[in-house]
Amino acid sequence: REVETSWGASGSVGKKSHKVCRRRGRGGDDSRRPGQPVPRSCTLLSPAAMFSTRKTWDLGHAPCLELWKKDISLDASSLDFLMSDGEDDASFLSLPSLSHRPSLSAELSETSAPSQQLLIQRVTWCWTAANTLQDKVCEFQARLRSEEVSRHLLLQQLQQQSAREKTSVREPPEERPQPPQPPPNGVRVLPPGGKPSDCSRSPEEEQLVTRLQRKVEELEEKLVDQTQEVERLRSELGATDLEKQLELLVVENQRLKQELNSCRSPHCTHSQDAESLRREVSRWESQARQRERRLAELERELLEKSSRVESLHRQLEESTRQLEESTRLQEEARTRQQDAEQELCVRLQECEEELSRQAASPPRVQVVTQTVEVESPESQRALLELQKKSFGLQEQLGLQRALLRELETQLHQSQRTCAQLRTQIMVYEGEMERAQGQLEVEMQNLEEEKNRVIEEAFVRAESEMKAVHENLAGVRMNLLSLHPALRTLTSDYNCLKRQVQEFPFMLEKAISEAKQEICQVISDVSGTNEELLRKYKREMNLRKKCHNELVRLKGNIRVFCRVRPVSQEEQDSADSKTMLSFDSEDDAVLYLCNKGKTMTFDLDKVFAPHATQEEVFQEVQSLVTSCIDGFNVCIFAYGQTGSGKTFTMEGVLDNPGINQRALRLLFSEVTDKLDWDYKISVSMVEIYNEMLRNLLGENPSDKLDIKLNPDGSGQLYVPGLTEFTVQSPEDINRVFELGHMNRATACTNLNEHSSRSHALLIITVTGFNIATGNRTQGKLNLVDLAGSERIGKSGAEGSRLREAQCINKSLSALGDVINALRGKHSHVPFRNSRLTYLLQDSLNGDSKTLMMVQVSPLPGNASESVCSLKFAQRVRSVEFSASSSRKHENSSTSSSPTHDSVELDSPPVTPVPLPISRASSAGSSLSFSSSSRTPSSRRRSQSQLSAGRLKMTA
Ligand SMILES: Nc1ncnc2c1ncn2[C@@H]1O[C@H](COP(=O)(O)OP(=O)(O)OP(=O)(O)O)[C@@H](O)[C@H]1O
Numbered sequence: 001r002e003v004e005t006s007w008g009a010s011g012s013v014g015k016k017s018h019k020v021c022r023r024r025g026r027g028g029d030d031s032r033r034p035g036q037p038v039p040r041s042c043t044l045l046s047p048a049a050m051f052s053t054r055k056t057w058d059l060g061h062a063p064c065l066e067l068w069k070k071d072i073s074l075d076a077s078s079l080d081f082l083m084s085d086g087e088d089d090a091s092f093l094s095l096p097s098l099s100h101r102p103s104l105s106a107e108l109s110e111t112s113a114p115s116q117q118l119l120i121q122r123v124t125w126c127w128t129a130a131n132t133l134q135d136k137v138c139e140f141q142a143r144l145r146s147e148e149v150s151r152h153l154l155l156q157q158l159q160q161q162s163a164r165e166k167t168s169v170r171e172p173p174e175e176r177p178q179p180p181q182p183p184p185n186g187v188r189v190l191p192p193g194g195k196p197s198d199c200s201r202s203p204e205e206e207q208l209v210t211r212l213q214r215k216v217e218e219l220e221e222k223l224v225d226q227t228q229e230v231e232r233l234r235s236e237l238g239a240t241d242l243e244k245q246l247e248l249l250v251v252e253n254q255r256l257k258q259e260l261n262s263c264r265s266p267h268c269t270h271s272q273d274a275e276s277l278r279r280e281v282s283r284w285e286s287q288a289r290q291r292e293r294r295l296a297e298l299e300r301e302l303l304e305k306s307s308r309v310e311s312l313h314r315q316l317e318e319s320t321r322q323l324e325e326s327t328r329l330q331e332e333a334r335t336r337q338q339d340a341e342q343e344l345c346v347r348l349q350e351c352e353e354e355l356s357r358q359a360a361s362p363p364r365v366q367v368v369t370q371t372v373e374v375e376s377p378e379s380q381r382a383l384l385e386l387q388k389k390s391f392g393l394q395e396q397l398g399l400q401r402a403l404l405r406e407l408e409t410q411l412h413q414s415q416r417t418c419a420q421l422r423t424q425i426m427v428y429e430g431e432m433e434r435a436q437g438q439l440e441v442e443m444q445n446l447e448e449e450k451n452r453v454i455e456e457a458f459v460r461a462e463s464e465m466k467a468v469h470e471n472l473a474g475v476r477m478n479l480l481s482l483h484p485a486l487r488t489l490t491s492d493y494n495c496l497k498r499q500v501q502e503f504p505f506m507l508e509k510a511i512s513e514a515k516q517e518i519c520q521v522i523s524d525v526s527g528t529n530e531e532l533l534r535k536y537k538r539e540m541n542l543r544k545k546c547h548n549e550l551v552r553l554k555g556n557i558r559v560f561c562r563v564r565p566v567s568q569e570e571q572d573s574a575d576s577k578t579m580l581s582f583d584s585e586d587d588a589v590l591y592l593c594n595k596g597k598t599m600t601f602d603l604d605k606v607f608a609p610h611a612t613q614e615e616v617f618q619e620v621q622s623l624v625t626s627c628i629d630g631f632n633v634c635i636f637a638y639g640q641t642g643s644g645k646t647f648t649m650e651g652v653l654d655n656p657g658i659n660q661r662a663l664r665l666l667f668s669e670v671t672d673k674l675d676w677d678y679k680i681s682v683s684m685v686e687i688y689n690e691m692l693r694n695l696l697g698e699n700p701s702d703k704l705d706i707k708l709n710p711d712g713s714g715q716l717y718v719p720g721l722t723e724f725t726v727q728s729p730e731d732i733n734r735v736f737e738l739g740h741m742n743r744a745t746a747c748t749n750l751n752e753h754s755s756r757s758h759a760l761l762i763i764t765v766t767g768f769n770i771a772t773g774n775r776t777q778g779k780l781n782l783v784d785l786a787g788s789e790r791i792g793k794s795g796a797e798g799s800r801l802r803e804a805q806c807i808n809k810s811l812s813a814l815g816d817v818i819n820a821l822r823g824k825h826s827h828v829p830f831r832n833s834r835l836t837y838l839l840q841d842s843l844n845g846d847s848k849t850l851m852m853v854q855v856s857p858l859p860g861n862a863s864e865s866v867c868s869l870k871f872a873q874r875v876r877s878v879e880f881s882a883s884s885s886r887k888h889e890n891s892s893t894s895s896s897p898t899h900d901s902v903e904l905d906s907p908p909v910t911p912v913p914l915p916i917s918r919a920s921s922a923g924s925s926l927s928f929s930s931s932s933r934t935p936s937s938r939r940r941s942q943s944q945l946s947a948g949r950l951k952m953t954a
Contacts, residue, residue, distance in 0.1 A: 147230060151223060158219055277468070284461065291453050298446040305439045312432050316425055323421050330414045337407040344400040351393045533771060544629050557818065557849040558604045558623075559876040561590055561869065562616060563857050564644035565609035570858060578857040580865075582608050590855075592869065594862045601869045603876060609857060613651055616852075617661045623848055624662040627765050628669055628678070630776030634783065634842035635662075638811075638872070639854030640864035641787030648852055649759075649784040650736075658852075659761050659782050663732050666765060666780070677768045681723040684739040687834050688757035689806045695759075696722040696735065700742035706837050716840055723764070756803045758810065758835055759784040781842040783835075785811065788868060810835040817843055818875055851875055 265271070563580055583589040590606045592599045605619055620635060627633045635658060637645035651657030663682065670678035684695035685704070692704035697720070709715040724735050743759070763780040786807040813833035820828040821843060830840040843849060853872035855865040 144230065151226065155219070155223065158216065280464070284457070284464075288457060291450075291457070295446075295450050298443075298450075302439065302443055302446075305435065305442075309432060309436060309439070312428060312435075316428055316432070319421055319425055319428075323418055323425075326414055326418060326421075330411060330418075333407055333414075334411060337404060337411075340400060340407075341404060344397065344404070347393065347400075348397055351390070351397070355390070537772065556847070557822070557851065557875065559851045559853060559872045560605045560607065560616075560619065561601070561603045561853045561855060561872060562607040562611065562644060562648055563590070563609050563855050564647070566857055577859065579859045579862055580855070580857045582606060590869065592862070592866060594859070594866060599866065599869075601873050603853070603869075603872060613648075613655050613657055613661070616648060617658055617665075620658060620850055620852075621662070621665055623850055624665055624780060625669055626848060627763070627778035627780040628666065628673075628767065628776070630767070630778045632779045632781075632842040632844070632847040633849070634781040634839055634847060635850040635852065636781070636783035636785055636814075636839075637852045637854055638785050639788060639868050640856065640861060643787075643854035643856045643861070643864075643868075645784050645787075645852075645854045646759075648854060649761075649782060660732065660736060662780060662782060663726065663735075663761075663763060664729060666763065667726060667729065667732065670765065670767070675769060675771045677770060679766045680726045681764045681766075682726055682735050683718075683721050683723050683762040683764075684735070684742075685718070685721065685760040685762065685838065686743060686757050687760070687810065687838070689803060690810070690834050692718065692834055692838070694718075694720060694722050695739040695742045696724055697742070698722075706834065716837070718838070756786050756800075756807065758786050760838065779842055781839055783839070785814075785835075788864070809833055814839075815871065815875070818849070 566578065579593050581591040581593065583591070587606055588603050590601045590603065592601065607616055607619075623633050623635065635649075637649050639645050647657060649657045649659050651660065663680075666680055670676065670680060682696070686693040686695055686700075692706065693700050694702060694704055702720070704718050704720055706716055706718055709717045724731065726732055726735065739761075761782040763782070765776075765778045765780070767774075767776040769775070786803075788807065788811055810833040813829065813836045816829050816832060817836045817839075819825075828844070830836045830843075836843070841847070851872060853868050855861075855868055
């Protein structure tokens with residue numbers, strides 16, 4: 001009830017009331033003694049009472065709600081007040097109950113911007129938190145009260161028991177005085193004098209009483225301890241939770257304030273609307289002020305005009321007064337004049353009468369005069385006097401007449417002036433009337449205008465007010481319609497909040513599941529990958545093995561022969577009949593008919609004249625691609641001048657040869673391999689008269705040198721040699737264009753020069769396997785050798801002879817190297833020429849070599865063709881000498897011409913057969929047997945291959 005009273009009294013602070021109750025309760029605990037009547041305070045409220053109090057809180061007391069409404073519906077500053085730090089507890093704990101929240105929200109929504117809905121949500125949340133807090137506090141208090149009540153009952157029982165015991169140990173109660181009733185607080189009250197009243201008790205009684213008192217004291221101490229313990233527990237539990245809740249609420253309060261500030265910020269749309277409305281109102285106010293000023297001016301003008309009219313009136317009155325004065329003066333003058341006239345008239349009359357009298361008496365006068373004249377001088381004097389008098393009177397009359405005329409003139413003037421003044425007055429009056437009329441009209445106009453303006457302003461203000469009201473109504477409608485949405489949103493928010501709260505666990509669960517799945521998949525994939533990688537490696541090794549085996553079966557050095565077609569000019573000449581024929585069943589046999597003698601040459605492949613560049617390349621491309629696998633490959637075209645070496649290697653513009661095709665093939669091959677990272681670099685070198693020229697360099701006439709790599713790898717390198725990295729097919733075209741151009745600028749006659757120099761295209765393929773980390777490096781040397789015609793036949797001299805000697809030297813050095821390699825000599829004379837020195841790493845060890853022998857089909861070139869073919873066959877025979885015999889048996893050239901024998905057939909200047917002869921003399925291995933390869937030779941080659949694989953690195 002006290003709580004309710006406090007609600008009713010202040011309408012605020014449920015918590016305050018609660019605090020008061022608690023404080024009182026505590027005070028009661030402190031001051032109360034056991035046995036004292038329970039004071040009527042909150043401390044004694046039973047749990048049921050506390051719950052009923054809480055119920056009152058939950059329902060929300062009307063004053064509190066009103067206060068809330070009042071506070072909320074004012075403005076943002078009210079919200080500030082609500083959320084200010086000073087009254088946090090009270091503000092939050094006095095929030096309305098949940099049952100009032102919708103109306104609160106609605107009001108708040110009406111009075112505040114829709115953007116403050118979030119604020120409402122926050123407030124609602126705070127309210128919920130406050131309710132929870134209240135619940136906890138109430139529960140705790142109820143518990144506390146119940147404990148206190150039970151304790152109090154216990155004390156009462158103890159006191160009653162003690163009293164009963166005391167009563168029982170005394171003498172008959174009726175004989176003894178009534179013992180003092182124990183005070184309600186359980187403390188014994190001493191009788192006056194400070195001595196115990198039961199001094200006559202027996203020692204047993206005294207002991208019993210003392211014991212009981214001690215017991216009571218012990219119980220009191222226990223009670224105090226328990227009370228303290230309860231206080232401590234309450235402060236620890238309740239207060240701590242309360243503080244935590246309060247901290248949370250303070251934080252929430254801060255956040256709400258920030259949101260409110262953000263709502264108040266100039267970026268808020270409602271603030272902008274309000275600002276625009278304020279501007280509109282101020283504009284109208286300024287207009288109204290202007291109108292008022294205008295009205296004041298008009299009134300001032302009216303006053304001025306009125307004052308002017310008044311002054312005119314005054315002037316008129318003055319004029320009237322003057323006129324009256326002048327009239328009066330005139331009247332007076334007239335009167336005076338009339339008087340003077342009358343007097344004059346009288347005098348005149350008198351004079352006339354006198355005169356007439358005198359005239360009437362002329363005879364007498366005459367008589368008198370005569371008499372005077374005649375009669376006496378007195379009469380004459382009298383006459384003279386009379387005459388003087390008459391003159392005087394006449395003068396006076398003349399004066400009077402002049403005065404009269406003057407007065408008449410004045411009178412006329414006065415009358416004129418008066419008439420003028422009257423006229424002027426009339427004019428003034430007319431003017432005044434006109435001015436007054438104008439003034440009235442103007443005043444009327446102004447009044448009308450004022451009324452009109454006021455009316456207009458009023459109408460406009462009304463319409464604007466109406467519009468504002470409509471807007472307001474619309475906003476209210478919106479707010480009303482938004483209210484359910486707000487509720488939905490709130491519920492959504494709560495739902496989402498719950499989801500968000502649950503989200504981390506769900507997420508964690510999902511992540512762990514996903515992790516497990518991913519781990520599973522990764523392990524599966526890695527297993528599959530490993531399996532695939534293993535298979536891939538196995539397949540790659542198998543492919544390489546097969547490829548190698550294929551190449552090995554074909555021979556590490558292979559010899560192809562290409563017969564060029566007869567040109568148009570040669571067809572026209574008499575000597576156009578071909579001396580070469582082919583075996584339709586064996587494309588590795590070539591027949592040469594010379595001087596009636598047919599020679600058979602066994603080679604690895606013979607290309608007839610009609611063979612296309614594409615077909616030729618088909619046969620060599622396996623060699624080219626083995627370069628990608630890290631093998632060194634050398635393809636060189638050998639033959640006499642004009643036999644088609646350049647055509648085969650370089651080709652023509654629209655029909656490229658091996659060089660371009662090989663480079664393009666390598667490029668496309670390495671581009672297709674996804675798990676490998678390849679780099680293709682290209683160099684072009686020309687060897688002319690044992691001099692090395694850099695065909696891709698800036699200055700191709702510079703001479704290069706071949707040196708041993710200083711890194712100790714034993715590799716050779718050419719310092720200053722330009723290397724182009726090919727990254728696109730366009731780069732390939734550019735490389736060939738540049739090489740061709742440099743070769744053309746280095747000599748005056750390209751064709752002439754080209755037949756006298758060796759052209760080398762050096763392609764280096766470096767690979768890195770991303771998956772396995774393996775690295776490979778292969779080199780492809782594509783060599784267009786100089787022509788091998790005999791000097792004697794060509795009749796070379798001087799520089800030509802030197803060129804021919806250089807060519808012979810290099811070609812014979814090439815033969816020597818091949819011979820030594822196949823004979824497994826301890827020393828291979830690579831350094832005997834620049835050509836072999838440069839090709840060292842491509843002719844060595846496990847390298848693969850293809851010799852393309854170019855021959856002319858014309859009988860005129862028979863001896864050069866025979867020489868070339870014999871050289872080719874011996875080279876091939878060297879390779880297969882250990883295991884092949886078939887070809888040897890079939891060959892009609894089993895005792896095929898050596899260099900010497902060729903020399904027998906042809907002039908002794910044939911350049912090449914030297915190595916062959918040395919090869920022949922090298923030992924038994926150099927037989928010309930060409931049997932098919934035996935398994936043993938294949939095994940040997942295989943082991944040789946595995947042992948000699950150079951570039952593969954783990
Ligand atoms: N297979 C072929 N098909 C068509 N024409 C060819 C063929 N082989 C060679 N020729 C033509 O024969 C001529 C001589 O060829 P090429 O210049 O290639 O000979 P070469 O051996 O390189 O001469 P040199 O040693 O002087 O450089 C060229 O005009 C070339 O076009």
